[in-house]
Amino acid sequence: MNRLLASAPFARSDSQVQAIMKWVMLALSPATLFGIFIFGWPALLLFAVTLLSALFFEAACLALAGRAVKPTLLDGSALLTGWLIGMSLPPWAPWWIGVVGSALAIIVGKQVYGGIGQNLFNPAMLARVALLVSFPLEMTTWIHPAPLFSASAPGLLESFAITFGGAAAADGMTGASLIGHVKTEFSQGHGLSEALNSGGYAFIKSFLGWRSGSLGETSSLLLIGGGIWLMRKKVITWHIPLSMLMTVALMAGLFNWIDAEHYPGPWFHLTSGGLTLAAFFIATDYVTSPNSATGQIIFGAGCGLIVYLIRTWGAYPEGVGFSVLLMNSLTPVIDHYIRPRIYGRDHKGRPLELP
Amino acid sequence: MSLFSSFWQPKKIRGGVHPEPRKAATSDRPIDVAFPMPAMLYLSLQQHVGQPAEPVVKVGERVLKGQLLAIGQGAISASVHAPTSGLIDDIMDYPSAHPSALPSPTLLLEPDGEDRWIDGLAEIDPFSLTPQEVCDRVGAAGVVGMGGAAFPSAVKLNLGRRTRIQTLLINGGECEPYLSCDDRLMRERAADIVDGINIMLHGLECNKAIVGIEDNKPQAYAAMCDAARPHGGKIEVAQVPSLYPMGWDKQLIRYLTDKEVPAGGRAADVGVLMHNVGTAYAVQQAIRFGKPLISRIVTVSGDAVRAPRNVEAPIGTPLADLLGFCGYQSEAVARYVMGGPMMGDALPHPNVPLVKGACGILALTETELAASDAKACIRCSRCVSSCPVGLLPLEMMTRIRAGQLEAAIGYGLKDCISCGSCSYVCPSQIPLVHYFKYASGELVSRQQAQHKAEQTKRLAEEKQARIDRYKQEQAALAAQRKAKSQQQKRGEAA
Ligand code: SF4
Ligand code: SF4
Numbered sequence: 001m002n003r004l005l006a007s008a009p010f011a012r013s014d015s016q017v018q019a020i021m022k023w024v025m026l027a028l029s030p031a032t033l034f035g036i037f038i039f040g041w042p043a044l045l046l047f048a049v050t051l052l053s054a055l056f057f058e059a060a061c062l063a064l065a066g067r068a069v070k071p072t073l074l075d076g077s078a079l080l081t082g083w084l085i086g087m088s089l090p091p092w093a094p095w096w097i098g099v100v101g102s103a104l105a106i107i108v109g110k111q112v113y114g115g116i117g118q119n120l121f122n123p124a125m126l127a128r129v130a131l132l133v134s135f136p137l138e139m140t141t142w143i144h145p146a147p148l149f150s151a152s153a154p155g156l157l158e159s160f161a162i163t164f165g166g167a168a169a170a171d172g173m174t175g176a177s178l179i180g181h182v183k184t185e186f187s188q189g190h191g192l193s194e195a196l197n198s199g200g201y202a203f204i205k206s207f208l209g210w211r212s213g214s215l216g217e218t219s220s221l222l223l224i225g226g227g228i229w230l231m232r233k234k235v236i237t238w239h240i241p242l243s244m245l246m247t248v249a250l251m252a253g254l255f256n257w258i259d260a261e262h263y264p265g266p267w268f269h270l271t272s273g274g275l276t277l278a279a280f281f282i283a284t285d286y287v288t289s290p291n292s293a294t295g296q297i298i299f300g301a302g303c304g305l306i307v308y309l310i311r312t313w314g315a316y317p318e319g320v321g322f323s324v325l326l327m328n329s330l331t332p333v334i335d336h337y338i339r340p341r342i343y344g345r346d347h348k349g350r351p352l353e354l355p
Numbered sequence: 356m357s358l359f360s361s362f363w364q365p366k367k368i369r370g371g372v373h374p375e376p377r378k379a380a381t382s383d384r385p386i387d388v389a390f391p392m393p394a395m396l397y398l399s400l401q402q403h404v405g406q407p408a409e410p411v412v413k414v415g416e417r418v419l420k421g422q423l424l425a426i427g428q429g430a431i432s433a434s435v436h437a438p439t440s441g442l443i444d445d446i447m448d449y450p451s452a453h454p455s456a457l458p459s460p461t462l463l464l465e466p467d468g469e470d471r472w473i474d475g476l477a478e479i480d481p482f483s484l485t486p487q488e489v490c491d492r493v494g495a496a497g498v499v500g501m502g503g504a505a506f507p508s509a510v511k512l513n514l515g516r517r518t519r520i521q522t523l524l525i526n527g528g529e530c531e532p533y534l535s536c537d538d539r540l541m542r543e544r545a546a547d548i549v550d551g552i553n554i555m556l557h558g559l560e561c562n563k564a565i566v567g568i569e570d571n572k573p574q575a576y577a578a579m580c581d582a583a584r585p586h587g588g589k590i591e592v593a594q595v596p597s598l599y600p601m602g603w604d605k606q607l608i609r610y611l612t613d614k615e616v617p618a619g620g621r622a623a624d625v626g627v628l629m630h631n632v633g634t635a636y637a638v639q640q641a642i643r644f645g646k647p648l649i650s651r652i653v654t655v656s657g658d659a660v661r662a663p664r665n666v667e668a669p670i671g672t673p674l675a676d677l678l679g680f681c682g683y684q685s686e687a688v689a690r691y692v693m694g695g696p697m698m699g700d701a702l703p704h705p706n707v708p709l710v711k712g713a714c715g716i717l718a719l720t721e722t723e724l725a726a727s728d729a730k731a732c733i734r735c736s737r738c739v740s741s742c743p744v745g746l747l748p749l750e751m752m753t754r755i756r757a758g759q760l761e762a763a764i765g766y767g768l769k770d771c772i773s774c775g776s777c778s779y780v781c782p783s784q785i786p787l788v789h790y791f792k793y794a795s796g797e798l799v800s801r802q803q804a805q806h807k808a809e810q811t812k813r814l815a816e817e818k819q820a821r822i823d824r825y826k827q828e829q830a831a832l833a834a835q836r837k838a839k840s841q842q843q844k845r846g847e848a849a
């Protein structure tokens with residue numbers, strides 16, 4: 001008889017670690033496929049390299065640590081980490097960016113802490129930020145959408161050259177991301193409407209995902225859809241995504257109301273950069289976010305606030321990675337101070353007074 | 356301010372899980388009352404919380420159905436009566452219905468097949484008794500909590516009398532999967548239950564009772580509503596959401612009365628007393644008909660049982676007989692459980708007797724258990740949101756693993772009710788409750804050890820004090836003698 005069954009409960013819910021990881025990846029699939037579609041073969045190649053290297057590093061670390069490789073590898077967490085890194089890389093980045101990213105995430109982001117559940121920082125965001133700081137050029141070369149099989153899209157061979165051969169993208173294919181463009185325009189003294197015009201901004205295009213950006217972060221629509229599906233599946237709760245998006249929207253709304261020519265409004269922010277991807281899929285990472293509902297709301301609001309601050313006044317055009325990492329470091333503090341009230345006790349843990 | 360506070364009212368129900376109910380196998384069949392008398396009944400003297408009962412019959416004595424066999428001892432205990440007429444075969448140690456199946460003192464009764472009641476059994480009008488008499492008779496009939504806790508009911512009623520109870524809550528929740536004995540009882544014997552509730556109200560000198568029934572038992576709800584209608588205003592029947600652990604008394608109290616019992620306190624502190632529907636029925640049988648608690652309705656279920664159903668069986672029946680009656684395949688059984696699957700006890704084998712508090716006997720197969728090896732915690736916080744108490748199971752678990760029991764207490768270990776919701780939802784299959792039970796047990800034994808050490812120290816100190824006192828006295832005496840003899844000497848010299 002199984003030793004574990006010696007004690008109640010003798011029933012288990014059917015959501016297991018593996019199933020959770022599978023659902024998250026399913027929810028990410030539409031946005032990922034869309035990203036591969038609009039950025040072409042190089043995106044697919046980079047994505048594949050990132051996934052495979054994530055699995056490789058996970059297996060290598062487990063083997064080195066003398067732990068069973070198969071069960072942990074099969075739980076899907078390494079695959080998901082690789083997936084999230086792949087989604088947050090510039091789609092035409094060279095192959096080694098994907099490999100280095102996976103190595104950073106799996107080794108430095110996760111395994112040195114002792115594996116799943118032990119890390120302080122979100123591995124994918126750690127990798128993204130480390131890459132951004134170390135290889136700013138490769139990490140900020142954005143591609144205009146050039147859907148598969150369209151005239152402007154590179155063929156398969158050409159794509160191999162781009163991803164593995166270091167071939168440069170054709171002129172006119174690259175440009176700043178909109179959010180970076182707006183920032184540059186501001187620094188040159190142009191107003192918002194002018195900047196948006198020259199950047200070719202249209203809300204509906206941005207919302208659907210027809211814009212330059214990281215591989216899987218462009219389509220707010222598909223990401224929101226996937227996120228809502230995950231909520232319905234009870235894999236994530238509304239607390240972090242909603243508080244994060246609301247905070248950005250409120251801040252953007254407030255400043256836009258104060259000075260519309262210098263502060264883009266909420267819709268611009270919500271459909272820019274990696275905000276939706278982060279709100280639904282990265283900030284909600286179980287390991288690195290607080291475990292009480294109130295704590296999660298504070299965490300989400302903190303992420304949103306830092307995103308807005310960095311985007312508006314920081315040195316980098318996009319602040320999602322930094323904001324998640326910063327809030328990750330506060331998670332233990334939040335968890336220490338924000339605890340659910342225990343039945344029959346007040347918030348300080350003292351027994352309730354009798355009426 | 357009132358608007359503000361009504362807006363910020365604490366949520367009525369916190370946490371909880373929705374395990375697969377698995378009740379359909381038994382809830383649609385009538386209670387089977389045709390269970391044949393077993394060849395031997397094993398009546399444990401300790402079927403309840405508190406002190407074991409003391410036998411008042413001798414080996415070889417003939418007894419009648421309903422006769423007192425063992426009498427409750429001390430403040431918290433319950434008497435044991437003969438479930439049928441027959442011969443006292445032995446008084447010995449026999450495996451008990453406990454996870455360890457450790458032998459405990461047990462009376463063996465060999466039925467004579469006549470099933471002859473004691474004399475003088477007659478129906479009386481319960482409301483002609485004084486409230487104190489009602490409580491005394493409930494105690495004399497050996498009634499205990501039938502929902503699983505097996506706490507002597509008379510003790511609870513007396514406590515209620517002393518603390519001026521405003522509301523009597525009757526728990527018809529039956530939130531554990533598989534179990535349907537309360538459901539069936541309410542469907543088939545609602546009038547008796549309502550009568551029992553009235554008797555309890557009379558005993559408590561209280562005039563408000565609320566019956567809480569989960570909304571997945573519409574027939575039971577309808578039957579109880581019908582039975583309670585003539586007592587409208589006094590007995591209210593309410594539906595509660597189907598959620599585990601809705602039957603946790605404090606959860607039900609908060610839901611039905613909006614009151615929260617302070618930590619470390621009892622329901623009676625907020626003017627509420629809770630009894631199970633099965634207990635109300637047992638009280639009615641005891642008071643109105645003078646029949647002590649000698650049988651109970653128990654759900655026999657699980658995938659290893661071919662004909663699962665509710666059976667009314669005499670206390671002391673070997674569980675193997677009950678399972679055999681319902682056609683179980685012993686080779687398919689991965690785990691025997693007494694009670695429900697969420698909080699019940701695992702039994703190493705079914706050769707233990709039925710006790711008063713056993714609401715279910717489950718023979719579960721490997722597939723039903725759905726257990727696999729524990730993996731690492733992924734901090735998904737499902738355990739946190741499912742805890743009805745508001746604890747942080749994952750934090751307590753990490754502390755206990757690291758051997759830091761004090762830190763685990765800081766996270767509320769002592770408030771844990773072992774409901775198992777956290778273990779149920781954990782996607783990594785971590786046996787969280789197992790850790791908490793282990794830690795609580797460890798704390799108790801540490802406390803005992805400390806108590807003992809303190810006592811030894813006190814005894815040693817007392818002994819030392821006695822020795823010191825003796826020495827002082829001796830010294831004082833010696834000094835006195837010396838002084839006296841000196842005086843004498845001086846006197847002589849003078
Ligand atoms: S439910 Fe299990 S895996 Fe999730 S946080 Fe709790 S202990 Fe960890
Ligand atoms: S067993 Fe304890 S910690 Fe787990 S859910 Fe129940 S009360 Fe909470």
